[in-house]
Amino acid sequence: MSVGIGRERQFEVYVGGARGVRPRAPVSVERLEQAARKTMSAEAYAYVAGGAGTEETIRENRAAFERWRIVPRMLRDVSTRDTAVDLLGTRLSSPFVLCPIGVLELAHREADVAVARAAAAEGVPFVFSSQASRPMEETARAMGDSPRWFQLYWSTSNDLVASLVARAERSGCSAIVLTLDTTMLGWRVRDLDLAYLPFLRGRGIAQYTSDPVFVEALQETLRQAAPPGGRITLAALATLWEMAGSYPGSRLASLRSGLARAAVRRFVETYSRPSLTWDDLAFLRERARLPILLKGVLHPADAVAAIEHGMDGVVVSNHGGRQVDGAIATMDALPGIVEAVAGHVPVLLDSGVRSGADVFRALALGAAAVGLGRPYVWGLAAGGEEGVKEVIRNLRADFDLTLGLAGCASVAEVGPDSVTRA
Numbered sequence: 534m535s536v537g538i539g540r541e542r543q544f545e546v547y548v549g550g551a552r553g554v555r556p557r558a559p560v561s562v563e564r565l566e567q568a569a570r571k572t573m574s575a576e577a578y579a580y581v582a583g584g585a586g587t588e589e590t591i592r593e594n595r596a597a598f599e600r601w602r603i604v605p606r607m608l609r610d611v612s613t614r615d616t617a618v619d620l621l622g623t624r625l626s627s628p629f630v631l632c633p634i635g636v637l638e639l640a641h642r643e644a645d646v647a648v649a650r651a652a653a654a655e656g657v658p659f660v661f662s663s664q665a666s667r668p669m670e671e672t673a674r675a676m677g678d679s680p681r682w683f684q685l686y687w688s689t690s691n692d693l694v695a696s697l698v699a700r701a702e703r704s705g706c707s708a709i710v711l712t713l714d715t716t717m718l719g720w721r722v723r724d725l726d727l728a729y730l731p732f733l734r735g736r737g738i739a740q741y742t743s744d745p746v747f748v749e750a751l752q753e754t755l756r757q758a759a760p761p762g763g764r765i766t767l768a769a770l771a772t773l774w775e776m777a778g779s780y781p782g783s784r785l786a787s788l789r790s791g792l793a794r795a796a797v798r799r800f801v802e803t804y805s806r807p808s809l810t811w812d813d814l815a816f817l818r819e820r821a822r823l824p825i826l827l828k829g830v831l832h833p834a835d836a837v838a839a840i841e842h843g844m845d846g847v848v849v850s851n852h853g854g855r856q857v858d859g860a861i862a863t864m865d866a867l868p869g870i871v872e873a874v875a876g877h878v879p880v881l882l883d884s885g886v887r888s889g890a891d892v893f894r895a896l897a898l899g900a901a902a903v904g905l906g907r908p909y910v911w912g913l914a915a916g917g918e919e920g921v922k923e924v925i926r927n928l929r930a931d932f933d934l935t936l937g938l939a940g941c942a943s944v945a946e947v948g949p950d951s952v953t954r955a
């Protein structure tokens with residue numbers, strides 16, 4: 534009989550210690566972040582760690598988790614525990630997915646592919662980002678039959694939207710996650726201070742440069758005269774070199790053709806559509822055979838509107854505090870949204886999930902599953918694929934033990950009674 538992932542992982546770590554081996558990646562998320570930081574450039578670290586404005590919402594996301602206390606129950610036979618949940622017709626061994634995170638090459642050169650392998654090894658769904666560093670087809674190939682979803686940013690071109698969705702379906706994705714909260718970039722002070730945006734260097738635009746609709750449209754951008762450039766500086770040349778290195782094919786060829794530079798320009802012109810409204814969702818609903826989840830929902834009325842527009846789920850998210858500083862913490866938004874949705878569609882939550890206790894608390898308030906964000910990027914930076922695997926295993930283990938120690942033998946036993954407001 535299995536002792537469960539929690540005790541297995543503890544055993545693995547402690548027995549390793551007896552043989553003189555410590556975990557590759559620190560188990561504590563704070564120490565993991567510190568280890569990751571040492572491997573990253575100042576710009577890369579700021580891009581991942583940072584949030585909007587004063588970063589109040591990053592802090593609030595954590596504080597809101599900490600306002601809920603777990604109330605453990607005793608003597609309930611928790612010798613075997615079932616951490617699985619059913620989500621959109623798939624049984625997941627643990628109630629979490631890996632959030633879509635763009636520009637993973639900032640953390641590790643294997644980027645999305647390393648995360649995909651780790652996610653597949655642990656059976657945890659990976660949500661491919663629209664701003665990924667690798668084309669979704671390549672990332673999907675690294676996952677075998679393991680579950681993956683695709684996160685969509687709605688660009689100004691509906692043809693591109695349709696093309697990305699069709700590619701996601703062909704790549705074996707089983708859901709589309711439409712992110713609503715990033716129609717414009719938030720005011721990210723750390724990135725502004727470093728004057729750094731990865732996309733302008735050709736990073737994190739692989740879904741676009743691998744897309745036939747986008748590449749076709751590039752010809753038009755190439756024909757248009759380039760905007761008057763400033764003085765040619767060494768830094769500008771270095772940026773051009775970086776751009777060309779990110780573009781598919783040889784660096785020299787893309788420098789000569791001007792395609793790398795054109796791709797960045799075209800991306801900047803088209804990547805988001807602030808004019809998007811609820812009426813636009815019909816276009817996506819008609820084209821996507823897959824379930825669609827709306828990510829970035831924070832108001833109960835928007836969750837109700839999602840259902841009215843035929844959506845299959847909502848993700849309560851404030852983008853990890855990267856968009857609206859001062860925005861409501863997701864754990865504060867969750868109860869009202871769960872009530873409004875009344876079980877019609879699953880409600881997921883991300884932003885601030887750092888431990889098994891956080892997963893437990895979100896489920897207690899009615900989340901069907903949660904999204905893990907920055908911690909797996911720290912794992913990737915600190916230890917590549919193995920680092921991500923350890924982060925996932927640790928969260929699965931931590932949740933399994935929290936579940937059992939709180940007196941629950943399965944996720945079905947976690948409910949409003951399992952927590953109390955501090």
Ligand SMILES: Cc1cc2nc3c(=O)[nH]c(=O)nc-3n(C[C@H](O)[C@H](O)[C@H](O)COP(=O)(O)O)c2cc1C
Nearest residue numbers: 581632633634635662664712852853884885906907
């Ligand atoms: C570096 C970074 C890049 C991100 N890129 C995307 C993205 O491309 N698409 C998206 O929907 N969300 C993106 N997010 C938001 C995450 O999906 C998720 O909502 C957030 O990371 C949760 O907050 P947490 O990391 O603090 O837990 C990104 C977050 C970070 C930190």
